[in-house]
Amino acid sequence: MTAPKVLGGFVVNGERHQTAFQPHRTLLEVLREDLDLTGTKHGCELGECGACTVLVDGTPVLSCLVLALEAQGKDVTTIEGLADGPDLHPLQDFFAELGASQCGYCSAGFMLAAKKLLEDNPDPTRDEIRRALSGNICRCTGYIKIFEAVELAARRLRGEDATPSREALHGQ
Amino acid sequence: MGSDGTSGADRPEGKHMHAVDPATLQVIGKPWRKVDARSRVTGQTRFADDLKLPRMLFCKLLRSTVAHARIVSVDTSAAEALPGVHAVLRGEELPNTFGILPVSQDEHTLCYDKVRFIGDPVVAIAAVDEDTAWDACRLVKVEYEKLDVVTDVFEAAKQEDNRIHDYGRGGNLHRQEHLEFGDMDAGFAESDLVREDVFFFEGNTHLPMEEHSTLAFRDPDGKVTVMSSTQTPHYLHKALSKVLVDHVPAHKIRVIACPNGGGFGGKSDPFNHEIAAAALSIKTGRPVKITLTREEVFQTHRGRHPVLMKSRIGVTKTGRIKALDFETHLDGGAYGSYGTASTFYTGALQTVTYPVENYHFRGARWFTNKAPCGPKRGHGTPQPRFGLEVQLDKIAVELGINPAVLRRQNLVDAHSLTANWMRIGSMGLGTCIDKVVEGSGFLERWGKQPYGKGIGIACSSYLSGAGLPIYWNAMPHSGVQLKLDRSGLVTVFCGSTDIGQGSNSILAYIVAEVFGLEPQDLRIVTSDTDLTPVDLGSYSSRVTVMTGNAALQAAERAREMIVGPVADKLEVPKGRLTFAGGRVFDCEDPERGMSFAEAVQIAEAKLGTLGTTGSYRPPRAAARFKGGGVGPSPSYSYTAAIVEVDVDPETGIYKVPKIWVAHDIGRALNPALVVGQVEGSVYMGLGEAMMEEMSYRGNRFGVHKIPSMLEYKTPTSMEMPEVVTWIVEDPDPNGPFGAKEAGQGPLLPIMPAVANAVYDAVGVRVDEVPVTPEKVFDAMQKKARGQEGRYGPNELPSIEWPEPRRVRTPWQGGTGVEVEREATEARS
């Protein structure tokens, strides 16, 4: 049985897209399978891991539990839209610098959740970062490098000096 | 042959040390970004499920819903008739068995005679989309004749006639190993204190964020390509070659390991779904992709074995171990997997931290009707390490010695042999202990804090790669090819697989160091069995040492090729040429030189197309007895960790605010990557310590209790403590630039350190992992009632053991072989 497709339109990373899909398709599936934006990952498809986090109208949500139809007419930001052309977003830059992205599978979700945090709160404490990222699971890093990368990105976005500590890169 | 006249594989240990002058290193030891960092942070890394090909079909596996049964019949007719279904694959179509170890080739791609756990695949279906494939699976009718379910080691021992496999050591005993080193009676007789403890380490799983995925396709010329999230493309290639032998010869199978979205050992076996996708691509002539669901990832498993163990230990008043008698029972699950190695590993590394004068090991692995266990980060060694380190903590308390001091004063010597013939190289554990003890104030705090506050210490060691390959052969474990282009580009080809640990970067750092280039200048081509020389895989912490040595050899050979022609051209003695900053020049007259690209061109003009190879095989082990193949390694890393806990005495709930960890890495090729591996290991260890467990319901048909990201509990950003990390550098002669492993060792001390800290906080012992609040609470309640404040197991399955293989220790004058063989060897 194949349900008839419907035509959906979204703005993804600033670009208008129109594509046809079946009503039961999630935003995750349409982004990855129809729009080839495979930077958005999946680790459970049940809202239990955070790997599929995207921004819908600026708010981080789990694309595995959003129908593509529900995103119609909305502004969707994926990891592919985080960098400004060839220039990495400060979050990306510091995730790369510190090794906050080991296998990289969860990174998109973390960075998009962090982007919203830094918009709402440009100078978050470590505890606020923990809370904001508490819907994303990482199995490689132990989170510490992620926290540090978000702190450094926040500093740079505030226009302050953002140099990783010696301990972060070398240990004590 | 190498330029020094030796073959690569036999190159003497320590040879590379001449290249190391820490003062002049330009690349090694610096916190470079990973070469693929940009790709990983921009979403451009293409994991297996990100791949898509025209006309691609989707595969689903129908898996067994019963834990143990004979298959009476499988009716796939309705599924085949469903529109959109292109092919249905049945078990009998692929009768050849496979398995990671030659001694346990016990898996079928799809079961057709018997299923052995819930999740065992029975039918594979390829259809136009995943929805249709799922629907088709629901139309398959499988008739099972149910058999009793074996859910743990006690049941396995009891249900002797209800055999899960018809091979092994009889009944449901898969392996049974018995080794004795030295004189146990004498050892115990010389001991001032003897104690016996029983421990249990519950199984847990890797839980990589990426669910396994495979895309297989048949080229127009009949070759088959399999792109997969695997840590071991070479072993997958071997399994595919064996199972598909009637369909495609080995040389026409190409395996490409995609970057792994986390592995931790969980993608180290060849898997049913990989072979099924390949077979279906042959059957349909179309690309076929399969991506597992999270639940299927739990079923695929191959994670940490549940291990029940008993340790009897005899020590002197100073804590020196005179005798250690260790017995382990591994709950192996439904298949062999790496289980033979796992069994030996539960006995191999007890001796490499503190000297054990006499050692006796018995290990049994049992088949049960659960997802098969295998290697997870630390493979088989975290469980006994937990037992040993908790037991030492108890001994410290009994002897009235601070547990850090007890460990510090009883360390194995660097460059020594252990009772079981493990050859220790560099050994920085003493420094590691000093760092964490000083950093945490352990000596001032242990035993002296208010009730509820605790601090605990534990140490560990791990291999830098296994001394032997998984199948016996005399070939290198790791190979690297270099191609030097006229543009100045150096391309590094290697069969290794980057699972996030940064193995691609390690190749770049080493080669860049030799050529005076920047890591990002190189191109790294890895994990493609058609294009890259074999590396055995990303397992057992072998990659830095083995691919690193191979890369170093290849690079030094290439450098040697360039040096001659360039020296001639510049009219400078060869020995004065320096490679640095992208140039080759006279170190006494730096102006006299040329760009690296020009140097390559001059060499190519003289010698023809430039390329070299390098390879690595670990040194021969000192352990030559049967069973001595597991444990030897080119080098051992060392870790010390201290954990702080706050226990709520009213509930047993505890928090871990801070961990101090020091890791002896030999040399950090990139300290940032080492810190990342240490923090990641600490995190994963903390998960095992506090909450992670593969729980099954033995009384409910053997279902996995919680196969989901939500209910299989792992630490989140909220639980992760502050971690203070020290990198201790004590270069090892066998490592490239002295490097040892970092990816697994730092996990090991965390579990015992947590249990020891809980004891320090509230005076109760949880002799079991995970140390959950309910267990702490239970032990506290028992203590309050005047009983022993302990939660843990009390007994092991009682079984007959064969006679041990007896080996004399080095200090008894042994030679590393069994006593019986010593005589034979002496005669010959």
Add this chain to the structure above:
Amino acid sequence: MLRLPRFTYHRPTSAAEAVKIAADHGPASQYVAGGTDLYPNMKRRVQTPTEVIALSGCADLVGVSGSAAEGITVGAMTTLTSLEKDPALQAAHPALVHAASVISTPLLRNMGTIGGNLLLDTRCNYYDQSHEWRESISFCMKCSGDTCWVAPSSPRCWAVQSSDTVPLLCAVGAEVSLIGPEGERRIPVADLYQDDGIAFTTKKPGELLTHLHLPAVDGTWRASYRKLRRRDTFDFPVLGIGAWLRFDGDVCTAAEIRIGGAGSYAIPATKTAELLIGEKLVAGDAAAEERITAAAQEAFKPTRAMDNTDHFASWRKKMAPVFVARALRDCLG
């Protein structure tokens, strides 16, 4: 990848329109608010509506109105994040804001709604599983089967009340509005539920929960929510204590304690409440401490922890008095 089953999608723009669509399609239809409960259930095939009525377009279901003194009303489609960040609610109903803030994760709270949380399906380790998993146990009573696997001899289903806001809202005496084919009604939150793992609400077929009405804040009462779970995020409560005390001066004049996460509804700790009424309860006072501890002991008996959630059931039950006592202490001035 785990995917949704096929369905037809409706997107009404008002509550009335939604109710009409539901009436037209009957039991084959289901409302979806944030989707964070329904879609996972659909992916696992424990709920399989063929008509999905999305409420996201119903502007009349969103927002916070009213005043603390008169009583605040929250639209059912208000997200948990909006609720948590609403200044009026933060000032007037800190316990509710706290309860909302400990639900699952920030990402799920951006999607999940208060209406959805009130109607969160009861949960069970034998039910919240895939189709294939449930086939292994021949399904369970709550979906497609006959047996309650937590208690196989039981004639009823023991799925667990798992919403964080419900025990608190029952305790504070909040109310909800529903509209349905038979018109509108407003009932106490406590009356929305019944002690059954399957038919856990009294919501009639086709009825739509539209608003939550919070009680007026007059300074005479204080409330608290205490949650027991493995991790400080993601996890559902394995105990969720809602406590509410009304005072006349230092004397407790009314009390309501509800134990969530330990039965199919938020169980009233009646005996505990009775022991507190008429007592002088002042923070830091040793006699009050003793009274609270003694009263909280009575929460042990009604707590029905069974082996269908995280943690040992026996420990969860033993933790009930501890967490009840803590919630009660929170309520002291």
